[in-house]
Amino acid sequence: MTTTRKRILVVEDNEDNRRILVFRLRKIGDFEIVEANNGAEALAAFREHPPDLVFMDLKMPVMDGWEATRRIRESESGRRVPIVAITAQAMAGDEQQALAQGCDDYLAKPVVDASLVRAKVERFLGPS
Numbered sequence: 001m002t003t004t005r006k007r008i009l010v011v012e013d014n015e016d017n018r019r020i021l022v023f024r025l026r027k028i029g030d031f032e033i034v035e036a037n038n039g040a041e042a043l044a045a046f047r048e049h050p051p052d053l054v055f056m057d058l059k060m061p062v063m064d065g066w067e068a069t070r071r072i073r074e075s076e077s078g079r080r081v082p083i084v085a086i087t088a089q090a091m092a093g094d095e096q097q098a099l100a101q102g103c104d105d106y107l108a109k110p111v112v113d114a115s116l117v118r119a120k121v122e123r124f125l126g127p128s
């Protein structure tokens, strides 16, 4: 039996935050995880390794998550891919703005709650 591993793109400029999220995802299932440090890297990764799900930090250098999300949504292959915004708790209003600007869901930092990460993954990829 062959199975196709789902691919998850994790975009986050803060290395500690990125590692925590990747660690959580690896506990949840056997995903192929691609990491990016900023929106520009995310777009390159998106083209090269089209993901099944994206976690997108909003505040990043070079290109922020808002712009990267907008550009992904403009592309043919990026219209329907689920994008979960990673929002900072201090930034009130980012959650609703993320949904309004093309994200499907959001996850508040710090990402400490493993069951919450699992819930987001299962919402878009199904149970693992």
Ligand SMILES: [Mg+2]
Residues within 6 Å of the ligand: 012, 013, 014, 057, 058, 059, 060
């Ligand atoms: Mg950031």
